[in-house]
Amino acid sequence: MHQDNKRISILKDILLRLHQGADPKTVQEDFNRHFTGVSAIEISMMEHQLISEDNEITFEDVMKLCNVHANLFKGAIHDNDIADADLPGHPVRVLKDENLAFQASLMRINRLLDNLEASPPAQWEDGLLDGLKKQMKILGQFKRHYNRKEEVIFPIMERYGHNAPPKVMWGVDDEIRDLYTQSLKSIEDLPDTDIKEVKRKFQLFEVEFREMIFKEEAILIQILLEILTEDDWLTIAENSEDYGYAIVKPTEKWQPKRENLEKSEPDKTNPINRIFDVTDTDDQNIKVKFETGYLTLKEIDRIFDHLQLEITFVSKDNFFTYFNNQVDPEPKILPRNTSAIGRHVEKCHPPRVVEKVKRIFENLQNKITDRETMWFSRNGFFALIIYRGVYDKEGEFMGVLETVQNIEPLFELQNQPDQRQVSTDRSDT
Template identity: 25%
Template sequence: MRRMTIKSGFSEERADALFLLFSGFIDGRDGKELFDTYKPLLDGITPMEVLVMGDRLLKSGYSIDSIKKQVEKVFNIIIPALKEYEWEESHGDAVYWLMEENRALAAHMDEMKVKIRELSSLEESSVEYSSVYSALKKDFRRLIDFEPHYLKTENILFPFLEKHSYFEQPLKVIWSLDDDIRKVIKEINSALDAADSLGIEEHTVIGRLFMLMMRMTYKENLVVFPAAAECLNGKDDADMLRMFAEIGFAFVEPPAETDSAEEPKACQEGFIRMGGTGFLSVNQLVRMMNSLPVDITFVDENDEVKYFSEPKDRFFTRSPAVIGRKVQNCHPPDSIDTVNRIVESFRNGDKSEAKFWINLRGKMLLICYYAVRDNKGTYIGTVEVTQDITEIRELKGEKRLLDWEG
């Protein structure tokens, strides 16, 4: 793991003081005594020091839940100092777009607050109340559309920051708080759909959701994003923005597309580059494909078989002799017309998938054909995936726990 260079303003003394303050609250020590002892030592606290403190808490054995129970209390103490911290927000970079989403969320929630206040002044039986209540329900449902923001921070920003040794642990707390937000968004939408007006219970859930979401924007804007701005470089931003586009943007118009970076080399130091999502050795790739409980066959743009996997249990006979053979010659004569229709529809772009299911030797098999295209949409082949879905069809309810024996 690469170790980042900490800015000269970083203070071990402040990070230690914040750790002692936070751990003291978790341990149940007197709050006033903690405040009087450590607050004077926290003037000038920086985002980096907050993250280092969070790392130390988790590595010292404090659980995420215990940290979450005290985080708002501690955050209230250090917010004034964090607001004074100066950092440069670069227009158009990855962090900028995350902050734009937070600004848009804040505006949306301000509009929701106006509607909530308006409802308190209307008769519940009036047409006006019903109209405002309906609009408010739409506003709460729209909060579901903020999900791409959390997905980008968790699945793109966090992995980039975890390359820097100070960031891996405390980001787990942020992710857990994101999950809390998701749960309460579901809760309030269910409650509003089941009610005709805002009652005490609905107001309670709304208050909890507003606090969670707005306090998260503070944590991101005052801690995570400024620290990220210190760490990320131009290449990081370019890579992240490309990945952001794949997930989508929340509450803002997406930025204009930029020219793609130079195509990375397919192989690097004995590894195959899997597009932009990682590197695998040939052995890892082969073993991974053969571990999947499916038959996979790839046919290139010239209708020639180029690859098939070797799972433990095959459904159809395959031999290395088929490599290089025309796919039409690998099927019985009465299937050739169907094969040609599928391939030609994939090639000309009319279709991108075809599915069949059959009974074979007491098993229900799902056979899927998918068009494979390059990043310009040019057809480069077809992949066939066959799976035994006999047991899958019988699944009911949920299974969330591991039930291994021994």
């Protein structure tokens, strides 16, 4: 068995024992014997297998024991160190800053509750109860934090095949929302309700809320740092504004560094050296001569967009310089956006595959191979990815062309009747 699969199998067995009622202390000892560290990715894969396999474990079972799972992994999860994640405005920094604000708010609310409990209602200081209600309303902004996580982050995770953690976490989020609503109502009923009951309801909420903070930072964020590209983080940052922020708002907009490809171009006063904009009506009809004919800039642009392929090009200096914007309505297999232009190719991929990408590009650049092929099958399509080195006529390396295609429909052609027509080759006439 592959080592990674073996680790996942052991983790799954440990959690199954928890589900079947084993003593958590005994299970913790077994866990410590087998693991000195565990990645968040392994937790994601393990939960996915638990839910999808026929082992009598349901989604609801996994959700109920979510805290048990989280406690099991405390102190054992390997952190990912991604420099940009600490920069102001980066979605990870935003999530962590909000979690710090939540914890500060919890402390203030607990102090206020303790002060109220220390004396009878008749002796409560003016403004103390109003202050408690105000703090609870402020803490209630955590719903924006959850909404942003669920509506912006989870869909990207699911695109990478990580379906179980979002499903489980969203279910627990809803339970926390309900606990908050119950706690808030009891506080709003003060002083006509027992302060001890109010504290009890708040503590029920607080325990689950703090556990979610741990799960986000030790599990969710670690998964995201392993699988997401810088483009994904940009998408999250750009869409987050629509859902708002909780208690604290980013003071800066995170913008990763991009290489200005135009600044290194030759003298642009010479029309031959200009970078033409095909959206410019003065430039789009300029014809480009090829060995086999002529095309206008507009025709070149539209031909590339009509290909049944997703294509990208990386320059010899390893900068991402082009992708086609297909006109077909089908969702893209590997979505790109213009903010990625000028990025180093290593930042276009999740950290976990960077070394593999570097090796592919080095092989192509050094002509160890002339093409590299990868594939994966997911959600009803079979994606074929081909990397090819591009060279000039003297054999000098110019860059790497990547093509991505859903070839699932090609498999279906095997079952279709032969539709070949009479040849129109002129040699037949």
